[in-house]
Each structure stands twice: as C-alpha cells, then as structure tokens.
Amino acid sequence: MKVGTLTYHDTRNYGAVLQAYALQRTIENLGVDCEIIDYKSEYLNQVYKIKSFNDIKSIKEFIKWILTITHDKKSKLKFDKFNETKQKFSIDSYTKENISEVNNIYDCFFVGSDQVWNLNLNDIDTTYFLDFVSDNDKKFSYAASFGYKSVPNNYLDITTKNLNLFKKIAVREEQGKHIIENMLGKTAQVVLDPTLLLEKESWSKIEENINTLNKDYILVYSVAATPSLFEFAKKLSKEKNCEIIYINRSYINKLGMKNIRSASPEEFLGYISGAKYIVTSSFHGVAFALNYKKEFFYELDTKPQNNNSRLESIIDIVGLKDREIINGTNNKVDENIDYNKVDSILKEERSKSINYLNDIIKSIKKVGNK
CATH class of the missing domain: 3.40.50 (Rossmann fold)
Incomplete structure (x- = not known):
C-alpha cells in the first residue's frame, strides 16, 4: 500500500x-x-x-x-x-x-x-x-x-x-x-x-546541536514581531540572567540579542532544544516548546485579521492559557509548567x-x- x-x-x-x-x-x-x-x-x-x-x-x-x-x-x-x-x-x-x-x-x-x-x-x-x-x-x-x-x-x-x-x-x-x-x-x-x-525523541534524532552561548538563553520566535513581545523577552532576560536569541527573516537587526536569519530546520530544532525559555507568537513555536518540554510564553496577534485559532486551540487543549503575554507582561515567570499533566493530555x-x-x-x- x-x-x-x-x-x-x-x-x-x-x-x-x-x-x-x-x-x-x-x-x-x-x-x-x-x-x-x-x-x-x-x-x-x-x-x-x-x-x-x-x-x-x-x-x-x-x-x-x-x-x-x-x-x-x-x-x-x-x-x-x-x-x-x-x-x-x-x-x-x-x-x-x-x-x-x-x-x-x-x-x-x-x-x-x-x-x-x-x-x-x-x-x-x-x-x-x-x-x-x-x-x-x-x-x-x-x-x-x-x-x-x-x-x-x-x-x-x-x-x-x-x-x-x-x-x-x-x-x-x-x-x-x-x-x-x-x-x-x-x-x-x-x-x-x-x-x-512525533515526540521529542524523534525530533532529537534530526536536530543539529548548536555551539552557541555559554549561558542560558531565551529563544524568541515570532510571527508578528510586536514591541510588547520584545519588551517581555528583555524583562525576562534581565530577571533570569539569560541572553536572547532571535530567529527571524527581518532585514533589520534587533539590538541587544543574537539575530539568527538563516537557520536550517535542523538548526531550528537545535535552538529549541538548547533554550531555557521560549517566547513566541508562533503556533509551531508553542508546538515545539511542548515537544521539548520547555518553559514558554506566547502572545496572540491583536490585529482584527489574524490566525490565532490554532494557537488558541492547542493552548486550550493543554490548559496553559496562563502562559499568555498580555500587554508585555506575564505573572507566571517564576512558575514551571506541569509537564506530567501536559504530557498526559498530549498522549x-x-x-x-x-x-x-x-x-x-x-x-x-x-x-x-x-
């Protein structure tokens, strides 16, 4: 067949x-x-x-x-x-x-x-x-x-x-x-x-290890690169003493972070794997954060015409609405996600x-x- x-x-x-x-x-x-x-x-x-x-x-x-x-x-x-x-x-x-x-x-x-x-x-x-x-x-x-x-x-x-x-x-x-x-x-x-x-074990087989920073980092991966998303990432960076890596296709560098513009899919997975935190407005940013059991925070697109539905759908399924960034803030930065519960739901x-x-x-x- x-x-x-x-x-x-x-x-x-x-x-x-x-x-x-x-x-x-x-x-x-x-x-x-x-x-x-x-x-x-x-x-x-x-x-x-x-x-x-x-x-x-x-x-x-x-x-x-x-x-x-x-x-x-x-x-x-x-x-x-x-x-x-x-x-x-x-x-x-x-x-x-x-x-x-x-x-x-x-x-x-x-x-x-x-x-x-x-x-x-x-x-x-x-x-x-x-x-x-x-x-x-x-x-x-x-x-x-x-x-x-x-x-x-x-x-x-x-x-x-x-x-x-x-x-x-x-x-x-x-x-x-x-x-x-x-x-x-x-x-x-x-x-x-x-x-x-596919679970983490399957993705790990094709990820490419990234020789990057010698300290913890926050990975920023966005669909809509809003000021509030970066405001949150920078505050989290200071509070947790982490560098910021930003995967993007923009022609303008974001100051105060390492800009990555041409990562391969395998390298993308490597950056996910190595991150301490993930800050994202992308559905797949959230999906791979879940696959790799990462602490993450997400922001929805506030424009009238948006594609929030699939992001909201998976967030509702795993019960992690409290990880949403609203107006550049989230009050759960010191709380870890219960991945035993999340994994049970995803299973x-x-x-x-x-x-x-x-x-x-x-x-x-x-x-x-x-």
Missing part, C-alpha cells in the same frame, strides 16, 4: 517543512509506504522565490534586497538540503496539468496540515481539494485548515462542492470543525498538528489523532485485499 500526502512543503518556513516531515513519518510508522507529492504550485513558487536584481522595482526594495539576499540564499540552500536528505518525496514533480497521473501510484491521499483550504493564499488552487483524485473514496484530510473564521461568499460554492467529495475530514482547529459542520452538515474530527505526533490527543490515520489505512487495505 502506498499513501500520498499533499501540503505546502516547498517553502522556507520551519512549521511547513517540519509538519510535512512529521505526517509522512507518522504514516510510515503505521506500516505503509508514504510519500509527499512534489506538487509545484505555479503561484506559490512565485510567492516564495528569492528575488533577483531584475525583480527590484524601488529604492526601498533594493535596500531590503541588499540586506537580505545573502541570508535568503543561504537559507534556501539549507531548506533544499533538508528536503533532499530528510523528506521522502514522489519520484516525479507535478504541476496542475499532470498531477492526475498520481492516481496510478497511490492507494489513498491525505491533504493537510497547513492552510491548504485558504483560497486567498494559493490563488484558488483547487488541487489542494484533491480535485485530481478520480476515486472519492481515496480522499482524506489530516489537520487541514481554512485560515479564516468563515468561508468568504465568493469561495463558498467551490469549497462546498469540493469538500463534499471527501471520504473523511480532519481539521487542526475547532474553527475548522464548525465551518465543516455548518457548511456541509458533516462531522469533522479535530486532530493534532503533525509536529505533535491521549496523540493517540486519537494516530487512530484516525490508522483506521483509514486499515479500511483502504481491507478494500484492496478484497
């Missing part, structure tokens, strides 16, 4: 490549062959490509390009190497024109876990609805996300039509479950992000999520043996 997964894998984003890796490995751990389908989205390739000099259209863009191009090229090489050495891809690459050829290769398909159903992100690419799969009984999702609170009216028909054809749907947050129930009248299971399906959620995958694989095997 052979399984194909489809996701946003070809990016320089730690969460994206590591969740793709984790889902593929988890399915293989269930005893079947699994590959990430190397689908090349024309639109996303343009979004994530590194600009050349000829792409520059203004003085401001030129200055930013000069300050980031070396880091961007180095980062791309590292992500490409991770994909070549750690990921398991389909032998061939595919475009929208020829992806239907994979029907002859895979026995079932999983799409997830990123915002694969956010049509604003992928230029209305219905490939991520598995529209190329000829047999609807082979269409499944795992931890898929919409990335919006409700499906915009202009996407409602195309979304409803395509998702009605899925055999089973699993989403990564309660918000997605409510959308499926209200839009389709179907049930959807909420499952863990793939990065939480149960992990079991339910893996059972969802396993039940599907068993059902496909059963059909294939008839």
